[in-house]
Amino acid sequence: MELPADLRYTSEHEWVRLDGDEGTVGITDFAQEQLGDVVYVELPEAGTQLVQGDTFGTVESVKAVSDLFAPVSGEVLERNEALQDAPELVNTSPYGDGWLLKLRVEEPAQVDALLDAASYRSETESA
């Protein structure tokens, strides 16, 4: 399982990459592997305000539906429109072209408080 060290993770299997006050959000390699082939992704429009912990969309595989939970609070700057026609990017590139949202992060400290790669790994291994 790939877990880049520069990302922060949640127990709901999302990741955040912080660049200034801009955060990129996706689901982890573990999550995409558990879901199987992703066939549909539903995401909020730019301008939507997210509050940490709220559900903000869904990822659907052939067999399962999975809610997405905002890892931090912030305003949606952009959603990954490429996923409309190529949802499989979530499987093939969960930390790259399969990203979900870009957010203007309200409190960067919320990101720091998320799990680091080692903590997330031990959570998934004990699951």
Next chain:
Amino acid sequence: MTRALLQLALRDRHAARGARFAPFAGWAMPVQYGGILEEHAAVRNGVGVFDVSHLGRVWVRGEGAGAAVRSVSTYDVTQLEPGRAHYSLYCTQDGGIADDVFVYHLEAERWLVVHNAANAAADYARLAAAKQGAVEEVTRATVMLAVQGPEARATLGAVLGAEVCDLELHDCRELSWGGGAVIFARTGYTGEDGGECITDRKRAGPLWDALVEAGAAPVGLGARDTLRLEAALPLHGNDIDTDRHPYEAGLGWAVTLQDTAPFTGREALVRIKERPREQRLGHLRALERGVPRAGYPVYNSAGEAISRLTSGAYSPTLRLGIGMAYLPRALTEPGTRLMVDVRGRSLPMEVVRRPFYKRAEA
């Protein structure tokens, strides 16, 4: 439900291919190997092999065996020549569908019936009562492999012998293979060409290996479900059950009433057939992105809840959502637009003719 799951004879071979297992009807079944989309495509474009050994298999032998099977099933299987198979139904006294089954007339007094796994125990009891002392359950003693896809016939010919290539749809034969017997039939549950093989546990591993070596990709239950739904083949427990009768399910062709032979449910079915049909199993195709799934509510154009999807999935071949639901007669015309509630979002769908997918004629 603390009963241990039944394990497939070929479990180790599935595990070696990367299978993920999940409980299904009391069995630990391979749901997927590499991925459902890839496996689905293998069956539509090439050839796949499924281990369907969870299906109940029962021999009925001896004089009057065919009549005994007929006495509990809706189709007049006594008309089947030796070497022919047919789809049939078990009904309740009220005409509800207790199971859908395949009946194979192997030889003059030798019949094989294949049941859904969830109903296998009740189905065996039904046959055992119909022909006491002549019914043998062989589910655990045998293995059943389905080989499906446009290249299935070539694969089956290479493994089982060229004679299987000449068989017609629903022909069945007992073949010699590997020092034993393989029951082979040109049947399946995917909408593709192909066949199904039943053999004893001893020959199961070599047969699986030979089919995989000849090019068949292992396919799990996940793709089996999307494949059968694209072909609009009903799944018992989802699309048909004891609350539904064959006529509203579009399965009247599997009920023979012209003869006078009594069978379980006959009186009810005679009455039901004469009644106007209030509902019919309809086939829906999504007009926008979204995945309709079993249980989701269906609404008419006035926003009134009229039904629920009995099955629903993303169709890998059509690349859109498809589903089935019992609909009021007036709403079964192709082109009728309905809405499906996908977890709070309205997904427009339209009624289409079945099947969703039909293979090109060879």
